[in-house]
Amino acid sequence: MNGEEAFRALRQIQQDVTVVLSSGYSEQEVTERFTETELSGFIQKPYRLEEMKKTLRRVLGNGES
Secondary structure (H helix, E strand, C coil), X not given: CCHHHHHHHHHXXXXXXXXXXXXXXXXXXXXXXXXXXXXXXXXXXCCCHHHHHHHHHHHHCCXXX
């Protein structure tokens, strides 16, 4: 199962699941594939740990915006 398939399977299980997608493609390229649903966040590979922490804090609502 690739990332897009996993995303869709998660949405079938729970429509409002929080999903942060990580990809080597640009955010624009990725979000074009997910037009019918909203991603909670995106982080482009390769990323640093600080970038991941900042994104997760923002998405989970307990930190930086």
